[in-house]
Amino acid sequence: MRRIVTALITALALPLTAAAPAHTAEPADAYADLLVKKVKGANVEEHLRAFQKIATAHGGNRAAGTTGYDASRDYVADKLRRAGYKVTLDPVQFVESWTENSPPALTETAPERRAYVPKQDFFAFEPSPAGDVTAQVQGVDLTLPPAATPSSTSGCEASDFDGFVAGRIALVQRGTCAFSQKVRNAGAAGAAAIIVFNEGQKGRTEAEQLDIGEWRAGIPMVYADYAVGERLAGTEDATVRLTVDSTVAIGTDHNVIAETRTGDPGNVVMLGAHLDSVPAGPGINDNGSGSAAILEVAEEMARFPVKNRVRFAFWAAEELGLLGSDQYVASLPRTERDRIRLYLNFDMVASPNFAYKLYDGDDSDDTGASAGPPGSAQIEEQFETFFGSRDLPTVGTDFDGRSDYGPFIAVGIPAGGIFTGAEGSKTAEEAKLFGGTAGSAYDACYHQACDTIRNVNGTALDVNADAIADSAARFAFDLSSIPRRATPAHGGGG
Numbered sequence: 001m002r003r004i005v006t007a008l009i010t011a012l013a014l015p016l017t018a019a020a021p022a023h024t025a026e027p028a029d030a031y032a033d034l035l036v037k038k039v040k041g042a043n044v045e046e047h048l049r050a051f052q053k054i055a056t057a058h059g060g061n062r063a064a065g066t067t068g069y070d071a072s073r074d075y076v077a078d079k080l081r082r083a084g085y086k087v088t089l090d091p092v093q094f095v096e097s098w099t100e101n102s103p104p105a106l107t108e109t110a111p112e113r114r115a116y117v118p119k120q121d122f123f124a125f126e127p128s129p130a131g132d133v134t135a136q137v138q139g140v141d142l143t144l145p146p147a148a149t150p151s152s153t154s155g156c157e158a159s160d161f162d163g164f165v166a167g168r169i170a171l172v173q174r175g176t177c178a179f180s181q182k183v184r185n186a187g188a189a190g191a192a193a194i195i196v197f198n199e200g201q202k203g204r205t206e207a208e209q210l211d212i213g214e215w216r217a218g219i220p221m222v223y224a225d226y227a228v229g230e231r232l233a234g235t236e237d238a239t240v241r242l243t244v245d246s247t248v249a250i251g252t253d254h255n256v257i258a259e260t261r262t263g264d265p266g267n268v269v270m271l272g273a274h275l276d277s278v279p280a281g282p283g284i285n286d287n288g289s290g291s292a293a294i295l296e297v298a299e300e301m302a303r304f305p306v307k308n309r310v311r312f313a314f315w316a317a318e319e320l321g322l323l324g325s326d327q328y329v330a331s332l333p334r335t336e337r338d339r340i341r342l343y344l345n346f347d348m349v350a351s352p353n354f355a356y357k358l359y360d361g362d363d364s365d366d367t368g369a370s371a372g373p374p375g376s377a378q379i380e381e382q383f384e385t386f387f388g389s390r391d392l393p394t395v396g397t398d399f400d401g402r403s404d405y406g407p408f409i410a411v412g413i414p415a416g417g418i419f420t421g422a423e424g425s426k427t428a429e430e431a432k433l434f435g436g437t438a439g440s441a442y443d444a445c446y447h448q449a450c451d452t453i454r455n456v457n458g459t460a461l462d463v464n465a466d467a468i469a470d471s472a473a474r475f476a477f478d479l480s481s482i483p484r485r486a487t488p489a490h491g492g493g494g
């Protein structure tokens with residue numbers, strides 16, 4: 001193996017002998033040096049200007065479901081095809097519109113009859129599918145009376161539904177995880193409908209209209225106040241009729257997926273960035289920056305054979321709830337998932353008031369979410385080493401689930417990446433480390449019309465493009481730091 005790789009590195013270094021470093025003992029080191037040299041901030045900026053042009057020509061944005069998104073998709077796919085990649089357009093569904101045709105209805109039909117008041121006692125979750133279900137209610141891991149502080153994990157774990165009788169209506173309490181996760185778990189357990197009720201602490205008792213961005217469970221879903229939940233949970237064999245009368249219009253966008261033609265398909269190194277903006281603006285920092293940076297890395301990488309297969313993803317509909325990455329991961333058969341050794345995410349890498357933040361793979365910051373899957377710490381370390389080699393400081397950023405790495409770590413794929421900050425404020429300590437303005441947002445134009453070509457820090461963009469190139473190149477040749485999760489069906493290659 002080593003011999004083949006060494007020969008290959010010698011071959012690819014040939015045209016660059018003059019520029020090549022003296023020590024080329026390790027192929028990963030040599031390739032990283034080479035790729036970092038080839039990747040240019042100016043090329044990344046050219047892609048950013050193209051995204052700005054696209055937004056300007058399409059009503060000022062590149063959001064899911066718009067011609068601005070389609071034009072961004074076509075631009076990226078075209079560049080990748082010209083570079084020699086095998087490019088796939090991977091369909092992604094999203095909710096184009098949701099219409100409530102008439103108010104929802106929730107009526108206890110047994111043991112007693114009692115009708116609850118729509119838009120007061122309960123609301124249909126947006127975008128609930130239509131449905132008319134009469135069934136027994138079954139509580140799912142409820143904490144009644146509620147704990148002193150919000151902490152219910154009702155419906156957050158698939159195992160909460162052990163013993164759930166398919167065809168019943170799941171009664172679930174608010175708390176800990178996203179409503180969408182509770183709904184998905186209920187759907188997977190065969191629930192005919194779901195009633196989520198507010199958790200019950202002070203300030204957490206009323207129902208309200210909420211958009212949870214989830215509809216794929218295909219079941220009607222409502223959000224009820226605490227009193228409804230308490231009553232239904234306390235009534236033995238309560239049966240209810242639940243009606244949601246709505247129309248969900250589904251649209252389709254595409255992830256752009258590109259893969260190197262070389263490298264072991266049993267060992268896939270994956271890089272991703274979301275390509276959609278919010279409707280409010282052109283989305284040049286969020287996330288033209290990450291898209292443009294990995295596009296430039298992909299174009300330069302295409303010139304040389306790699307040992308491991310490298311796959312680039314430009315995600316659709318991230319701003320609508322990570323839909324592109326979520327549907328992609330969900331669609332992969334287990335064996336395909338197991339081949340993805342790691343996932344690197346780049347979402348906002350040129351914030352005007354930037355900090356170099358690395359996803360906290362080892363949870364060394366001890367805040368928020370716990371550590372990423374095994375291997376995530378090593379990914380963070382590799383980025384740290386790169387920044388360290390340039391005498392640049394880094395800080396951690398929590399795996400808070402706000403970008404496309406979420407679906408990957410949820411299935412155990414180690415992840416990492418760089419983030420330069422969004423609407424949060426730069427701390428005094430960060431201003432000392434990185435310069436810029438303490439107490440101001442990292443990106444004051446976050447999700448606004450002013451996230452234009454003027455809303456990027458060129459230095460951060462250039463450094464991060466190099467950091468991406470460095471890590472991509474190293475993992476393209478050496479995955480020894482990343483633990484293997486399962487044996488792929490067949491390996492081969494390098």
Ligand SMILES: [Zn+2]
Pocket residue numbers: 274286287318347348
């Ligand atoms: Zn973003």
